[in-house]
Amino acid sequence: MTKLRIALISEHASPLALLGGVDSGGQNVYVGQLARLLGALGHEVDVFTRRDRPDLPDVFDWSDGVRIIHVPAGPARPVRKEELIPFVAEFTAFFTRFCRRGRGYDLMHANFFMSALVAADAKRATDVPFVVTFHALGRVRRQHQGGADTFPIERLAIEDRVVREADRVIAECPQDENDLIELYGADPSRLVTIPCGFDPAEFWPVGKRRAREALGLDPNERIILQLGRMVPRKGVDNVIRGLARLRHTHGIAARLLVVGGESVVPDPRITPEIGRLMAISEAEGVAGAVTFVGSRGRDALRYYFSAADVFVTTPWYEPFGITPLEAAACGTPVIGAAVGGIKTTVVDGETGYLVPPRDPDALADRLARIYRHPELLQYLGRQAMRRANAMFTWESVAVAIARTYGEVCATSAARAGAEASDAIPSRDGGSAGPNVLVSGESKSR
Numbered sequence: 396m397t398k399l400r401i402a403l404i405s406e407h408a409s410p411l412a413l414l415g416g417v418d419s420g421g422q423n424v425y426v427g428q429l430a431r432l433l434g435a436l437g438h439e440v441d442v443f444t445r446r447d448r449p450d451l452p453d454v455f456d457w458s459d460g461v462r463i464i465h466v467p468a469g470p471a472r473p474v475r476k477e478e479l480i481p482f483v484a485e486f487t488a489f490f491t492r493f494c495r496r497g498r499g500y501d502l503m504h505a506n507f508f509m510s511a512l513v514a515a516d517a518k519r520a521t522d523v524p525f526v527v528t529f530h531a532l533g534r535v536r537r538q539h540q541g542g543a544d545t546f547p548i549e550r551l552a553i554e555d556r557v558v559r560e561a562d563r564v565i566a567e568c569p570q571d572e573n574d575l576i577e578l579y580g581a582d583p584s585r586l587v588t589i590p591c592g593f594d595p596a597e598f599w600p601v602g603k604r605r606a607r608e609a610l611g612l613d614p615n616e617r618i619i620l621q622l623g624r625m626v627p628r629k630g631v632d633n634v635i636r637g638l639a640r641l642r643h644t645h646g647i648a649a650r651l652l653v654v655g656g657e658s659v660v661p662d663p664r665i666t667p668e669i670g671r672l673m674a675i676s677e678a679e680g681v682a683g684a685v686t687f688v689g690s691r692g693r694d695a696l697r698y699y700f701s702a703a704d705v706f707v708t709t710p711w712y713e714p715f716g717i718t719p720l721e722a723a724a725c726g727t728p729v730i731g732a733a734v735g736g737i738k739t740t741v742v743d744g745e746t747g748y749l750v751p752p753r754d755p756d757a758l759a760d761r762l763a764r765i766y767r768h769p770e771l772l773q774y775l776g777r778q779a780m781r782r783a784n785a786m787f788t789w790e791s792v793a794v795a796i797a798r799t800y801g802e803v804c805a806t807s808a809a810r811a812g813a814e815a816s817d818a819i820p821s822r823d824g825g826s827a828g829p830n831v832l833v834s835g836e837s838k839s840r
Contacts (some may be wrong), residue, residue, distance in 0.1 A: 399501040399800055400439045402494070402508040402523075404428055406486055411455075411463065422530045425591055426506055431792035433443065435459030443490055443498075445482070447473050466490065477545045479509055481500040487513045491520050496548055499523065502800050503832075506530060508550055511557040514627040518836045524562040524807040526799065529554070531714045532571075533579045534716040535548055539711045540628060555579060562803045565589050565713035565796070568736035587799055590739065592789040593720045597693065600726035600780065601701035609698050617649035617766060620703035620727070622696065623718050625655045625668040630732065632675050637707070639679035640759030647766050651681075653698055654688040661687035700725035705774060711752050713737050723747075724785040728775035730761050746779035 403426055410427025430440045435512055449472075455463040466489050467484035494500060503525035505514035514525035532552040558579045564587045566572035575581040588800040607614050621634045631653060638651045656666040663670025665672055669687055676682040691699070700706060706722035707730045715736030719729045723740070727758060729747035732735040743749040748765075752756040764770050 396596055396799060397441070397795075397804070398437050399804065400498065401433060401800065402500040402503045403440060403442045403506070404490070404503060406466075406468075406483070406510045406513065407445060407504040407759065408464065408480055409447075410442060410457070410505065421591065421715065422506055424717055425530070426834050427579055428592070428594060428789040429504075429793055429796060430461045431796060432789055433457050434458055436793065436797055438797070442745055443485065443486075443745055445469065445479070446471050474511075476507075477547075477808075478735060480547060480549065483509050487516045491517050492640070493519055494523070501804050502526070503556075504528070507562075507613050508533065508557060511561065512553050515557055515560050518560070519635075521810050522811070524803050526560045526563040526565060526803060527557055527661055528567065528815035529571075529714070530567070532574055532578065535543065535574055535726070535731045543627070544669050545772075559813045561585070562807065563587060563688075563799055567591055567801065568739045570735050570738065571714055583681075587793045589792060589799070590736070590787060591720065591782060592787045592792040593717065593724045594789050595724065595784065597619075598700065598721045598724040599698050603702060606698045606702035610702055612702055613650075618649070619651045619702050620650050620699055620722070621651060621653070621708065621764065622654040622699060622706070622707045622722075623708065625657075625672075627668065627671075628711045630752055631668075631672055632709050633686060633709045633753055633758065635672060635840060636679055637709075637758030637762065638684060639681045640755050641762045641766075642681060644756075645759060645763040647763055649684070649704075649762070649766070651685045651686065652688055652699065652703065653690055654681050654696075656687070656689050659689045659691070661689040664756055677789040678708070696721065702725050703727050705730060705747075705762065705792065707758065707762075708732065708737065709750065709752050709758060710734065710737075716740065718749075720783050720787050723779035726776045728759060728765070728772065728779050730765075740783075741780075742782065745775070746782055 401770050405691050407428040408422035408426060410423055412423050422836055426442060430442050433440050437788040442463045443466055451465045453465060466486050468489060481653050495716055501524055503514045503517060503523055505511040505525055505527045519822050533554050537544050558581045560597050564575060564581055564586050566586055567590055571833035572586055572588050576583060602613055621631055624754060625631055641647050641649060656669055658665045663668050663673060676685040700722045706727050708716065708718060711731040713735035718739045719731055723746060729741050731741045731749060732752040734752055741747045741749055748761040750761055755810060763772040
């Protein structure tokens with residue numbers, strides 16, 4: 396395998412960020428795990444992410460073969476990703492200078508549309524090929540959020556351009572691939588579907604009793620877990636309403652743990668979504684049965700997954716969703732919304748259940764079924780763990796993505812060789828090569 400120098404661009408999602416906040420979630424995990432495992436495969440990886448604190452080092456040696464480069468673009472403080480576009484040009488200028496000062500890169504892998512804009516402009520300046528994982532698509536977001544989507548409309552034009560210019564677009568699930576083709580006119584020959592994964596060294600069944608003891612939880616209480624970003628589209632309000640139906644309609648008592656937020660101690664002033672969810676819990680009559688935990692580090696998450704009887708995630712839409720895999724790896728069945736990647740990671744009736752989003756009655760029905768049949772709960776958990784380990788490890792993801800990198804680099808090298816051959820001067824002193832359109836202008840190579 397050829398060893399590559401890879402630039403992973405992730406403008407707002409650093410591998411170093413604490414998860415569960417508004418802008419910290421699956422992309423942070425994806426970039427961090429991919430970088431670490433590409434380094435383990437022998438590649439040299441630099442992760443470029445925006446400096447959001449003044450005390451961050453310019454360059455941080457993170458793991459073998461992997462550095463994190465903190466890019467000065469905009470103020471050195473947290474900025475909502477919806478407000479980052481004005482700083483993309485500054486990010487691009489720094490990145491391009493960095494590439495030219497060093498040995499450069501064989502390939503760029505952009506994550507999210509703003510990183511992809513950086514890569515597209517850098518490709519025009521350096522001829523380095525790039526691949527992109529969008530993680531979320533603007534048109535899909537607008538379909539589900541409407542006026543609540545505060546990204547500027549120019550996002551759609553940027554995504555259209557990136558889909559045209561990327562050497563390869565990585566979809567995370569069949570729904571993502573279909574959206575790219577139907578909504579963006581993506582060329583199927585430049586699409587590849589590679590799912591997200593989990594790390595078996597990070598997530599495994601701790602044992603329910605041991606996990607509950609470690610977290611100070613009642614060993615005999617029924618516990619439902621919701622874990623992830625505290626934003627409305629994640630549908631945590633639906634889970635709270637489902638809990639209310641479970642208790643009031645089905646007569647089954649259970650506790651809901653909600654892990655996530657902008658602070659370790661849950662604070663509605665810091666995370667407004669928590670305040671909204673607390674009010675819903677009160678209105679539904681289940682405030683005493685809902686525990687808001689706050690954000691937790693990665694090393695604590697397997698204890699929460701293992702302590703729960705069932706993990707529930709019912710977002711309005713989900714490009715992929717890593718937490719269902721992490722729960723499954725801990726032997727916990729998942730009830731998830733039948734959207735996006737969750738339709739791929741959860742096999743209905745085999746590793747958990749799929750329910751419609753925004754349907755608390757359907758969610759309560761499935762929760763009641765699980766709790767009324769303890770042997771079913773055990774069966775679903777075993778099957779979930781087996782399937783996760785067989786199909787969705789980060790190691791297999793990294794190998795598939797590295798293979799895609801190799802194909803892109805080989806194609807790019809062949810194209811460059813052909814263009815160089817075409818540009819050999821003819822006997823009459825002219826150039827035998829064609830003109831290539833770059834940034835809307837004709838440029839002879």
